[in-house]
Amino acid sequence: MSEIxxxxxxxxxxxxxxxxxxxxxxxKKMPKNKGKSGKDLER
Structure with missing residues (x-):
C-alpha cells in the first residue's frame, strides 16, 4: 500500500x-464544533 x-x-x-x-x-484551519454532542442531547 502506498500513499497517494x-x-x-x-x-x-x-x-x-x-x-x-x-x-x-x-x-488549514479546522471549523469550530458548534452545537451539542450526542451525550448532551440524551439528557
Missing amino acids: ESGWLLEVAPHYYKGRELEDATN
Whole structure:
C-alpha cells in the first residue's frame, strides 16, 4: 500500500481535480464544533 500524493492526481486527471481542492490540509484551519454532542442531547 502506498500513499497517494496530490500531484499525481493532477497529472493523471487534471480535468477532474483542481489544484485548490488538492492542497495540503495539514496547515488549514479546522471549523469550530458548534452545537451539542450526542451525550448532551440524551439528557
